[in-house]
Amino acid sequence: MKTKSQFIFTLYTLAGLLIYNSSFAAPAVVKRTSELKEKPFSDAKALSTLAEKTTVDLISLSGGWAKVKVKNQTGFVKIFNLQTAMAVANNMNTDFAKSGSKKAIASTGVKGVSEENLKNLSPAPELAKQLDKFEPTSEQVIKFQTERKLITK
Amino acid sequence: MKRSTFNSIFIGILCGLIASACTSKALRDASKQLQNSNDTRAQLIGNSIAGSQKLTPQDEREMGAELAGALIKIHGLHPNENLQKYVNTLGSYLGKQSTMPKIKWRFAVLNTDDINAFSTPAGFILVSHGLIKLMNDEAELAGVLSHEIIHVTEKHHLLAIQKSSRAAGVANIGKLVEEKKKGETSEKVGQLLQVGSEVFARGLDKKDEFTADQRGILLSSKSGYDAYGLIRVLTSLNQINPTEGKIALLFKTHPSSDERLAQIEKNLLATIEKSPEGLSLKDAFVAATR
Numbered sequence: 001m002k003t004k005s006q007f008i009f010t011l012y013t014l015a016g017l018l019i020y021n022s023s024f025a026a027p028a029v030v031k032r033t034s035e036l037k038e039k040p041f042s043d044a045k046a047l048s049t050l051a052e053k054t055t056v057d058l059i060s061l062s063g064g065w066a067k068v069k070v071k072n073q074t075g076f077v078k079i080f081n082l083q084t085a086m087a088v089a090n091n092m093n094t095d096f097a098k099s100g101s102k103k104a105i106a107s108t109g110v111k112g113v114s115e116e117n118l119k120n121l122s123p124a125p126e127l128a129k130q131l132d133k134f135e136p137t138s139e140q141v142i143k144f145q146t147e148r149k150l151i152t153k
Numbered sequence: 154m155k156r157s158t159f160n161s162i163f164i165g166i167l168c169g170l171i172a173s174a175c176t177s178k179a180l181r182d183a184s185k186q187l188q189n190s191n192d193t194r195a196q197l198i199g200n201s202i203a204g205s206q207k208l209t210p211q212d213e214r215e216m217g218a219e220l221a222g223a224l225i226k227i228h229g230l231h232p233n234e235n236l237q238k239y240v241n242t243l244g245s246y247l248g249k250q251s252t253m254p255k256i257k258w259r260f261a262v263l264n265t266d267d268i269n270a271f272s273t274p275a276g277f278i279l280v281s282h283g284l285i286k287l288m289n290d291e292a293e294l295a296g297v298l299s300h301e302i303i304h305v306t307e308k309h310h311l312l313a314i315q316k317s318s319r320a321a322g323v324a325n326i327g328k329l330v331e332e333k334k335k336g337e338t339s340e341k342v343g344q345l346l347q348v349g350s351e352v353f354a355r356g357l358d359k360k361d362e363f364t365a366d367q368r369g370i371l372l373s374s375k376s377g378y379d380a381y382g383l384i385r386v387l388t389s390l391n392q393i394n395p396t397e398g399k400i401a402l403l404f405k406t407h408p409s410s411d412e413r414l415a416q417i418e419k420n421l422l423a424t425i426e427k428s429p430e431g432l433s434l435k436d437a438f439v440a441a442t443r
Contacts, residue, residue, distance in 0.1 A: 150377030
């Protein structure tokens with residue numbers, strides 16, 4: 001058990017060091033055998049084939065693709081074929097906790113300030129009313145759509 | 154132009170139009186299928202609320218405004234009015250593509266680095282500045298707002314508040330709202346907020362979250378955005394330790410991002426892959442939010 005705890009702790013530490021800022025690479029694991037593509041397209045050239053459980057550095061996300069670095073290659077993998085190391089650690093931790101053999105090691109239970117405040121909501125209807133001033137006109141919504149060339153389907 | 158070249162171009166355009174019609178059809182079919190599966194439940198909710206709780210659209214609006222105001226009070230509105238206007242314009246555009254195009258959609262950016270988003274009945278949607286900072290383009294914001302819009306159009310919170318009101322010994326939430334309107338409001342508002350706070354602290358049913366994810370993706374895609382917007386946000390959330398203070402509440406009140414992604418992959422990926430490609434609009438997002 002100690003080994004498993006240490007492994008989960010390592011995963012959390014690794015993932016934690018590289019928090020969510022997209023400018024940093026975050027560790028991730030290949031969920032199923034996947035091609036590493038040169039460009040983020042299904043018909044792009046395959047640089048190599050990544051085996052299941054290969055660890056990669058997740059650099060950024062674009063469309064349905066993740067830009068990753070593995071060994072000395074940088075390429076693209078489909079977003080659904082990856083799982084972040086943090087998610088792997090969380091799943092293991094949850095399974096670990098469910099087993100009842102030990103308490104979840106990462107359940108430090110640091111609560112957000114919001115949670116405490118949520119328990120003591122106090123009335124402020126005037127604040128909801130304040131949002132009226134941000135309401136766009138119909139013309140502004142049409143302009144927003146037109147400028148962006150958003151096509152409804 | 155040679156006739157054969159002309160024919161090739163004509164056939165090419167025709168194929169393109171047919172492909173586009175097919176992919177749009179796939180999107181509409183998936184939307185309809187999800188809609189049908191929710192209709193029975195929505196009807197049950199509607200009957201229940203309309204029958205025993207007698208909430209008019211005006212009642213729902215009052216309840217939504219009361220809860221939204223109380224939630225805004227925790228952190229306040231973000232001071233950047235251009236940002237508030239931008240989120241309201243994008244949200245109103247998405248709201249107009251929803252099944253409730255005529256209600257007065259209201260959006261707020263909360264002045265906190267916490268990562269979360271809320272909706273309250275009748276069209277109030279609140280998103281934290283911390284969550285916006287996590288995003289990289291407009292399709293991601295559209296995905297999150299669409300998720301919250303679906304909670305409103307499916308009346309998820311109304312059902313949850315109804316359940317909670319029973320548990321809290323408030324027999325009739327409709328009567329509570331009615332009494333509040335007649336005056337002597339402080340006690341009634343207090344009761345309403347107590348019920349609401351329990352719902353927000355506890356979260357909605359898992360099924361409601363999965364529905365909001367999947368129908369939200371279809372809504373943002375139908376509105377012209379890249380369908381992967383919400384999927385990228387969930388992947389970004391998956392890089393954060395769930396015990397971190399600023400995200401602990403979101404993870405406590407929602408299924409894990411990994412579970413949500415698995416549900417999307419299982420139920421919607423085939424449709425997404427067949428859908429026409431939408432826009433991500435990174436530059437517009439960065440200009441409006443940074």
